[in-house]
Amino acid sequence: MTQPAMDVSAGAPTRSYPLYLRDIAGVAAILVAGAAGYWLFPDNLALLTRIIAVALLVLSLDLITGYCGVASLGQATLFGAGAYAVGFACVHGGVTEPLTLMLIGAVAGATAGLAMGAIMLRAHGLAQLVLSIAIVQLGHEAANKFTGYTGGSDGLAGLSVNPLFGVFEFDLWGRTAYLFGLALLVVVFALLRVVVSSPFGVLCRGVRQDPVRVKAMGAFVFPVILKMFVISGAVAGLGGALAAISTQVVGLDSISFELSANALVMLVLGGLGTLYGALVGTVIFMAFEHVVSAINPFHWLTMVGALLVAVVLVAPGGLVNLAGKVGGIGRSKGSKP
Amino acid sequence: MSDLFRVDGLTKSFGGLAVSRAISLAMAPGERLALIGPNGAGKTTFVNLVTGQLRPNAGRVVLNGEDVTSLGAVRRVRKGLVRTFQVTRLFAEMTPREHVTLTVLQREGKATGIIGRFLGNHTVAEEVDDLLDVLGLVEKADRPVGEIAYGQQRLLEIAIALALKPQVLLLDEPAAGVPSSETPRIEQALARLPASLAVMMIEHDMDLVFRFARRVVVLAAGAIIFQGPPAEVAADARVREAYLGNYANARRVA
């Protein structure tokens, strides 16, 4: 009777231990890649900072799509909420302390996430997806319309932000912004790994796979997804805030259907439900966009489309899953043919 | 009023099809009841009505003297009204250990915490090990459910239900798809349950029904046509009539 029980309790830690190691390795990999970017592309730090901001958006999308199974084509609503909140606070409200502004972005994103989740979760399936598009379009129109506050299509310009910690100025080359963004990404990523490995994270995975089963286990589904929407909103809001602070302008593109759709493409490209996929997908998509659009400004989208088709056909689980299979380090989850 | 659980006049139709016709039934604490009936009799629908997956057109569900008819499925589970599914509903990517751990955490109100490791709680882990052991799932505990045999998935369904510490347990064909060498597992697991609990088992395997049940209820075309001890069910004329060919098969098994 005690024999199997002992085997099992010995088995449990060995299973979670490599995961824990993997997360440390993951954070280290982000830092190494980030540092390499800093040294290799010193003239492109603005682009790299943009990649980090978008990576936060794609991470936020992974939380609701990859973990909870709610697809959205309106995730930039939450990104835009963070960006515009920072813009308002800075330009109209006179708030110039960068960490305060980041906090404002996160809170605005979380609030928008709460509202968006409450609306989207009233529908299911295709209707839900359409609802997400409608919400981002409404947000876009609102930002376009209230020119007095948002600057309309010219964008909300003139954010002047104090030095970080009162010491590091946001310089012309974007070094401070980039390093700040990198640190932010690492912290957010590590926190999200904690969240998705927690009981709540596992419950979300359950909700994605079978909500009826989750209810029969005695757990409510709606509040769980809504909670994830709030967390997702905070992360997307931080991305928007970073974009606003680093570029000192908030444009209509930050709350657009296009950005939302691209975020979903990046997520599918990298792979859903791992957080790693979100990062890989963002970097590859944006690097591809940058390089190919320089070579051929007219057909780069065609190329991205072809890349996506190839990935979906060859590696339906996304690039991270493919890499996992090839390298034998992936989870056994995607082992179906 | 000593009933632990009772339904009064439970009625449900889908379009014009009456699937539950004024079903009334009571279960005392410790009751072991088998609900049988031909295919399509409305047994699963009855479970769905009782546990809140479906809303009845009329009738009441009463647990411990409290009318729970207006409560949703989640609240009924939390009050101790627990079911298993005839066709397994599990998370294909998760392991048996994860399923049972999640269930125990939920029961303890800890399933929505965002800090703290999922498998980090020692007391929970011990309880989970114990449940997996009872249902013979220790070896497959860390395999994704999609990769284990269907019979073991059926056993996991039961482990999840037991992890909820039910007061009333409704098992919808627990042995369907379980190899006969493994059915004693189900009986052992049920034998370990606290005596106070009421168990209703829907089952086509008459051997199992006779060993398990003290009372048999027969449902046909949505209505109860027989209630009584297992020994009398085979002799009942209406039951024979309801089963026709089906019943001949069931008899051969028994």
Ligand SMILES: Nc1ncnc2c1ncn2[C@@H]1O[C@H](COP(=O)(O)OP(=O)(O)OP(=O)(O)O)[C@@H](O)[C@H]1O
């Ligand atoms: N959601 C539904 N919509 C319409 N008809 C339904 C629905 N659910 C069940 N039915 C019908 O109700 C009848 C009873 O079905 P139910 O699943 O309750 O039978 P059962 O006794 O569990 O049968 P089995 O032994 O095959 O599991 C069947 O004729 C079925 O087709």
Ligand SMILES: [Mg+2]
């Ligand atoms: Mg049935």
